[in-house]
Amino acid sequence: MKKRIFTILLSVLMMSALITSAASAGGNVGLKGVQFSIGSLDVTGTLTGLGGYKDGVQVDLTATGVPVVTCVSPGGKDSPPGQNPSQVSATATQYITQIFKNGTAPVNVSAEPTLNGIQGGCANNNWTARIDFVFWTHASIVVTNLSTNAVLLQQEYSCVTTRFPASVTCTLIK
Numbered sequence: 001m002k003k004r005i006f007t008i009l010l011s012v013l014m015m016s017a018l019i020t021s022a023a024s025a026g027g028n029v030g031l032k033g034v035q036f037s038i039g040s041l042d043v044t045g046t047l048t049g050l051g052g053y054k055d056g057v058q059v060d061l062t063a064t065g066v067p068v069v070t071c072v073s074p075g076g077k078d079s080p081p082g083q084n085p086s087q088v089s090a091t092a093t094q095y096i097t098q099i100f101k102n103g104t105a106p107v108n109v110s111a112e113p114t115l116n117g118i119q120g121g122c123a124n125n126n127w128t129a130r131i132d133f134v135f136w137t138h139a140s141i142v143v144t145n146l147s148t149n150a151v152l153l154q155q156e157y158s159c160v161t162t163r164f165p166a167s168v169t170c171t172l173i174k
Contacts, residue, residue: 029047029048029050029152030048030049030153031045031046031047031048031107031141031143031153031155032046032047036159038161038166039110040111040112040113041061041063041090041110041111041134041136041139042108043061043108043109043110043139045107046104046105047105047107047143048103050096050099050103050104050105051099051102051103053145053146053147053152054099054147055097056096056098056099056146057095057096057144057145057152058093058094058095058143058144059093059096059107059142059143060091060140060141060142060143061091061092061093061109061111061140062111062139063091063136063138063139063159064087064090064136064138064139065087065088065113065135065136065159066084066086066088066134067084067087067088067113067133068084068131068132068133068134068163069085069115069122069130069132070129071120071127071128072127072129072130073127074127079122084120084121085121088131088134089113090111090112090113090134092111093109094107094108097146113131113134114131115129117129133163136161136168136170137159137160137161138157138158139157139159140154140155140156141154156172157170157171157172158171159171
């Protein structure tokens with residue numbers, strides 16, 4: 001009799017542990033249908049495997065590239081191109097708190113770089129460094145659990161950008 005009760009209790013404990021683990025784990029987070037486009041650097045796609053993350057997730061986009069800069073005088077006149085810094089970076093964050101019943105959520109995030117006059121190669125910070133275009137070279141997407149700050153997904157991309165026509169193609173680095 002004691003052996004049977006022990007077996008039943010052990011079975012109940014193991015089932016509880018399995019159910020709790022599966023519910024709190026939320027599954028394997030993935031990113032499907034990711035598309036990169038020019039504006040700034042715009043990313044769209046669908047996150048999957050979010051079923052267990054009731055408080056939501058944070059999506060961080062970080063991108064780097066080579067800018068084309070024009071300096072604009074304090075009077076608003078364009079001058080010759082700036083010194084064009086060798087690299088510019090941009091970041092953006094999207095907070096996703098509404099997750100659909102099937103554990104998915106849309107991603108739509110845009111990273112916009114900024115430079116002050118000196119950073120853009122202009123005479124001084126009274127001038128405006130207008131970024132006319134960025135040749136994006138790298139992007140990183142990190143998805144974090146808002147409850148625990150645990151990283152759920154991190155993907156690195158190598159990007160190739162053309163100006164005429166304006167397009168960007170980013171390939172997942174394996």
